Amino acid sequence: MSAPAASNGTTPAATAKPNPAGAIANWADERLGIATSAKKQIRKVFPDHWSFMLGEIALWSFVILLLTGVFLSLWFNPSMGEVVYNGSYDQLRGIHMSEAYASTLHISFDVRAGLLMRQMHHWAAMLFIAAMLVHMMRVFLTGAFRKPRELNWIIGGVLLLLGILEGFAGYSLPDDLLSGTGLRIADGLVKATPVLGSYMSFFMFGGEFPGDQIIPRLYTAHVLLIPGLILALIAAHMLLLVYHKHTQWPGPGRTEQNVVGYPMMPVYAAKAGGFFFIVFGVVALMGGLMTINPVWRFGPYNPAEVTAGSQPDWYMGIAEGLLRIMPGWETHIWGITLSWNVFLPGQVAPMVLLGIVLGYPFIEQWVTGDKREHHLLERPRNAPTRTAFLAAMISVYGLLWAAGGNDILATQFHLDLNTITYFMRGAIFIVPPLVFIIAKRWCISLQRHDNDMLLHGYESGVIMRDADGGYSEKHLPLSEEHAYRLTARNRDQVYTGVSGADANGVEAPNARVDQLRARLSKAWFASNVQKPTKEELEEGHHHAELEHEHEVPLEGHAADGHQFDGRHDVVGDDLTHKH
Amino acid sequence: MSDDNHELEHVAAAEPIADPGLPEHLPRPTDVDPVMEKRAERQVATLFGLSSVFAILTCVAYFSLNIGGHPTVFLGMGASTVALGGCLGLALLAIGIGAIQWSRKLMSDHEIVEYRHPAASPQEDRDEAIAALEVGIAESGIGRRPLVRNSLLGAMATLGLPAIVFLRDLGPLPGNKLAHTVWARGMQVVQDVDGAKIKPEDMEIGQLVNAEPEIFFATNSEGQPVIEGTALLQAKAKAAVILVRMHPDDIKALPDRRNWGIDGILCYSKICTHVGCPISLWEQQTHHLLCPCHQSTFDLADNGKVIFGPAGRHLPQLPITLDADGYIVAQSDFTEPVGPSYWERDRSNLT
Ligand code: HEM
Numbered sequence: 068m069s070a071p072a073a074s075n076g077t078t079p080a081a082t083a084k085p086n087p088a089g090a091i092a093n094w095a096d097e098r099l100g101i102a103t104s105a106k107k108q109i110r111k112v113f114p115d116h117w118s119f120m121l122g123e124i125a126l127w128s129f130v131i132l133l134l135t136g137v138f139l140s141l142w143f144n145p146s147m148g149e150v151v152y153n154g155s156y157d158q159l160r161g162i163h164m165s166e167a168y169a170s171t172l173h174i175s176f177d178v179r180a181g182l183l184m185r186q187m188h189h190w191a192a193m194l195f196i197a198a199m200l201v202h203m204m205r206v207f208l209t210g211a212f213r214k215p216r217e218l219n220w221i222i223g224g225v226l227l228l229l230g231i232l233e234g235f236a237g238y239s240l241p242d243d244l245l246s247g248t249g250l251r252i253a254d255g256l257v258k259a260t261p262v263l264g265s266y267m268s269f270f271m272f273g274g275e276f277p278g279d280q281i282i283p284r285l286y287t288a289h290v291l292l293i294p295g296l297i298l299a300l301i302a303a304h305m306l307l308l309v310y311h312k313h314t315q316w317p318g319p320g321r322t323e324q325n326v327v328g329y330p331m332m333p334v335y336a337a338k339a340g341g342f343f344f345i346v347f348g349v350v351a352l353m354g355g356l357m358t359i360n361p362v363w364r365f366g367p368y369n370p371a372e373v374t375a376g377s378q379p380d381w382y383m384g385i386a387e388g389l390l391r392i393m394p395g396w397e398t399h400i401w402g403i404t405l406s407w408n409v410f411l412p413g414q415v416a417p418m419v420l421l422g423i424v425l426g427y428p429f430i431e432q433w434v435t436g437d438k439r440e441h442h443l444l445e446r447p448r449n450a451p452t453r454t455a456f457l458a459a460m461i462s463v464y465g466l467l468w469a470a471g472g473n474d475i476l477a478t479q480f481h482l483d484l485n486t487i488t489y490f491m492r493g494a495i496f497i498v499p500p501l502v503f504i505i506a507k508r509w510c511i512s513l514q515r516h517d518n519d520m521l522l523h524g525y526e527s528g529v530i531m532r533d534a535d536g537g538y539s540e541k542h543l544p545l546s547e548e549h550a551y552r553l554t555a556r557n558r559d560q561v562y563t564g565v566s567g568a569d570a571n572g573v574e575a576p577n578a579r580v581d582q583l584r585a586r587l588s589k590a591w592f593a594s595n596v597q598k599p600t601k602e603e604l605e606e607g608h609h610h611a612e613l614e615h616e617h618e619v620p621l622e623g624h625a626a627d628g629h630q631f632d633g634r635h636d637v638v639g640d641d642l643t644h645k646h
Numbered sequence: 647m648s649d650d651n652h653e654l655e656h657v658a659a660a661e662p663i664a665d666p667g668l669p670e671h672l673p674r675p676t677d678v679d680p681v682m683e684k685r686a687e688r689q690v691a692t693l694f695g696l697s698s699v700f701a702i703l704t705c706v707a708y709f710s711l712n713i714g715g716h717p718t719v720f721l722g723m724g725a726s727t728v729a730l731g732g733c734l735g736l737a738l739l740a741i742g743i744g745a746i747q748w749s750r751k752l753m754s755d756h757e758i759v760e761y762r763h764p765a766a767s768p769q770e771d772r773d774e775a776i777a778a779l780e781v782g783i784a785e786s787g788i789g790r791r792p793l794v795r796n797s798l799l800g801a802m803a804t805l806g807l808p809a810i811v812f813l814r815d816l817g818p819l820p821g822n823k824l825a826h827t828v829w830a831r832g833m834q835v836v837q838d839v840d841g842a843k844i845k846p847e848d849m850e851i852g853q854l855v856n857a858e859p860e861i862f863f864a865t866n867s868e869g870q871p872v873i874e875g876t877a878l879l880q881a882k883a884k885a886a887v888i889l890v891r892m893h894p895d896d897i898k899a900l901p902d903r904r905n906w907g908i909d910g911i912l913c914y915s916k917i918c919t920h921v922g923c924p925i926s927l928w929e930q931q932t933h934h935l936l937c938p939c940h941q942s943t944f945d946l947a948d949n950g951k952v953i954f955g956p957a958g959r960h961l962p963q964l965p966i967t968l969d970a971d972g973y974i975v976a977q978s979d980f981t982e983p984v985g986p987s988y989w990e991r992d993r994s995n996l997t
């Protein structure tokens with residue numbers, strides 16, 4: 068910003084009229100006082116890494132959803148009133164259907180760009196939820212949810228939940244055979260609620276399923292209530308992001324105390340703004356070239372019909388999988404019915420999952436006893452337990468997702484449906500612990516590998532023959548920058564408990580809990596590899612030099628190894644041994 | 647601050663490698679070579695120009711291509727959709743790629759450093775805030791006047807009541823509605839497509855017919871349907887049935903169901919007892935009926951018993967018989983509620 072307006076707020080600013088933009092800025096600042104905050108934000112620093120784009124994809128897809136959604140709402144008619152279709156689509160002409168379905172057909176076939184917007188809206192919805200999920204995994208794997216960012220993690224988790232609900236509401240609006248079937252399943256889930264189930268169902272549908280209320284009600288939720296909440300939460304998410312400043316990867320000059328990157332104006336704004344157009348462009352191409360939810364093929368909703376192989380949108384896959392592999396347990400006692408087969412997978416499991424996701428930062432903090440602020444990201448391998456936990460969760464997700472398509476698997480691969488289901492029932496308990504163990508060992512061996520590189524250098528690919536005729540691979544030292552990057556991490560500190568039993572053998576009031584915590588903390592960090600100390604590193608380098616001296620000095624033939632790793636050219640190299 | 651502020655034992659070990667500091671900034675080709683710079687500038691401008699071209703082509707496509715009628719000529723879509731999406735997508739992509747190219751090649755690429763501050767406010771600010779709050783509380787007198795405080799809390803809580811009560815008209819109470827369907831003694835079981843009546847001889851062994859109560863097709867004296875619109879959908883959601891004909895020897899009917907069928911023809915609810923999908927996949931050989939939603943499988947030769955999947959209860963059976971003209975009719979309504987379970991289901995009043 069240029070010089071402030073020469074005004075104390077009572078006399079008009081008397082700047083020489085510079086240019087129209089300056090005049091507008093001046094006008095605005097005299098009323099809003101924006102320069103004070105703008106002076107800091109305009110050159111605000113944003114660190115760069117490809118994985119920081121994932122959240123941006125989610126943000127931009129939401130903007131696309133708002134734009135395309137408003138377009139659709141100009142023609143969509145959220146009514147369950149019955150009409151006879153007489154639009155352009157031959158196959159359905161003369162058929163009774165709801166106005167919602169008829170207007171969706173109208174948008175698809177009689178409004179130019181209508182089908183494009185419908186498909187863009189649906190693709191953007193898929194992308195929105197997928198991007199949030201992957202973004203969340205990135206935040207998890209790099210430890211970006213740690214103090215002081217726990218609240219932003221919770222906001223993100225709620226956003227994901229709202230996105231899924233919003234997607235389900237939208238999917239239900241066209242009132243075609245598939246979406247009606249989805250609503251019917253929702254009705255069954257609601258009815259399984261203890262005590263209140265049938266009342267909740269009647270209140271939701273305005274009477275018996277399907278009634279004539281659910282589409283208008285979902286419409287209000289879909290275009291007003293949930294987008295409003297999402298918008299407010301995104302605003303809070305962004306404000307906190309600005310307040311905390313973005314995390315960054317450790318590296319030379321990048322510490323817990325600073326943030327290094329490009330300024331908001333111009334580089335970040337150009338990149339982020341450009342990226343919006345790229346996401347928008349990709350969604351437009353998808354909407355124009357790839358069919359999604361061709362509702363005209365399913366026909367209007369009819370409670371007596373269903374299509375085989377009916378599938379919900381992908382993000383509902385795990386709920387679907389849980390419902391499918393659950394055994395048919397139901398209790399009938401004292402005249403009441405408890406449908407565990409529906410209640411557990413349909414209501415309890417999602418709540419438990421949400422609880423784990425939202426509570427995770429606090430669980431980890433409690434176990435590790437780590438209450439420090441963290442602004443440097445952690446490489447996934449350096450938090451083996453956390454990384455392995457996510458790997459196990461991904462395996463649960465994948466299994467449930469596959470279980471949600473068990474009929475498709477059966478028909479595509481000619482397998483027996485029942486066998487797949489029995490397999491999934493077992494796998495859901497056996498596979499995740501295995502994945503956990505493998506992922507954890509994998510992380511630890513990667514940590515070892517890092518230490519090897521630090522201590523002995525990297526493998527050059529050059530095989531050396533020593534005086535005794537033995538062979539070894541030549542190792543070359545890492546660049547200082549690379550070595551620093553590898554060591555720029557904290558040493559793990561196992562929480563050992565505050566007290567234990569005191570001298571008189573009297574246990575502190577919550578000694579039990581404390582012991583459990585210490586034990587968990589130990590298991591958490593068990594077998595993690597710590598970075599070498601200064602002494603170890605020096606000894607390692609010393610050792611490497613000794614080895615070097617044992618090499619047979621091959622007359623004019625020894626290579627420094629760099630000829631083969633692409634660091635410099637062999638042409639014109641005299642191939643003498645350099646020490 | 648926090649009460650369990652255990653300072654962790656610090657494992658003292660000197661950092662193995664000292665921070666070498668930010669690497670030196672290396673100029674890009676476009677920073678030093680005016681030719682490269684000029685070329686990058688032209689690239690960016692070309693991309694922006696292309697964007698305008700595609701935006702105009704989008705408008706041309708909008709006016710020149712027909713929609714409707716032929717929704718599947720290209721990639722399963724109308725030409726209009728494909729052209730609009732393609733041109734619009736390229737117009738947007740060109741702006742995006744251009745802007746990013748501009749930022750990468752031409753804008754300054756000097757990284758800058760900003761310092762962080764702890765998220766918490768400084769201690770003196772906290773003290774001041776708490777002091778201010780305490781003054782505020784003291785001046786309000788909320789601590790000294792419990793009567794005022796408690797009655798206010800009471801009033802706020804009571805205001806929650808209208809908020810909940812106002813939702814009462816969201817829907818009627820369920821009453822006994824879930825326990826009944828439109829089936830009744832003597833109602834004909836008809837084809838769901840055209841309402842044709844069905845005689846036992848119309849069905850071969852192994853055949854399955856999707857059926858509905860005849861009332862769905864009935865009209866009153868003025869030619870108006872007896873049930874239509876929402877009421878029809880609600881009735882259908884419970885009353886849809888399937889008729890199957892099996893070899894009478896294969897059927898293992900429960901003792902009280904021996905006269906519920908006609909020569910191996912049985913009638914079952916089509917509504918899954920899991921969460922209510924209409925069931926449709928019939929395996930003749932095994933007499934199994936499979937629900938397409940979550941694959942619950944019911945054995946129709948064995949009273950609709952669940953033999954696989956997440957459903958918790960057998961499929962309800964509709965007792966049928968023949969009327970005077972030899973058509974298949976219901977003996978009564980279902981003898982239990984159809985569809986998904988609910989809490990008070992076993993206490994439903996079925997009479
Ligand atoms: C997080 C945001 C949103 C998500 C995930 C989402 C998702 C969806 C989905 C999956 C559909 C079904 C589309 C189809 O295949 O027909 C849909 C329909 C619809 N959405 Fe959204 N939507 C979002 C935001 C909005 C907003 C903000 C509006 C309006 C202001 C809107 C208006 C509509 C309308 C009118 C329909 C029905 C159109 C039709 O079926 O043809 N949506 N939405």
Ligand code: FES
Pocket residue numbers: 918919920921922923937938939940941942955956957
């Ligand atoms: S509704 Fe039939 S198995 Fe779920």
